[in-house]
Amino acid sequence: MTPYAAATATDASATPILLAIGLLVLVGYGVSCWIWPFRACTRCDGAGKFRSPSGRTWRYCRRCGGKGAQLRLGRRIWNGLKR
Numbered sequence: 001m002t003p004y005a006a007a008t009a010t011d012a013s014a015t016p017i018l019l020a021i022g023l024l025v026l027v028g029y030g031v032s033c034w035i036w037p038f039r040a041c042t043r044c045d046g047a048g049k050f051r052s053p054s055g056r057t058w059r060y061c062r063r064c065g066g067k068g069a070q071l072r073l074g075r076r077i078w079n080g081l082k083r
């Protein structure tokens, strides 16, 4: 057996395992997006608002509407698929 043939044989047997691992990661990510659909807003770091230098006044973050949360990408895809 040539080294080339051995390499292809290994690749052929490893492909289903890699596919299974990829699927498992995908399912795990999907489940995590289902349980924890939000992540902290990148603009305000999850605070939901920006304080003025005085600290007494603030404005709400426009990106997340003051919630400080953003829907995760996986959840957004899930919502799009459901529709």
Ligand SMILES: [Zn+2]
Residues within 6 Å of the ligand: 041, 042, 043, 044, 045, 046, 047, 048, 049, 061, 062, 063, 064, 065, 066, 068, 069
């Ligand atoms: Zn925000």
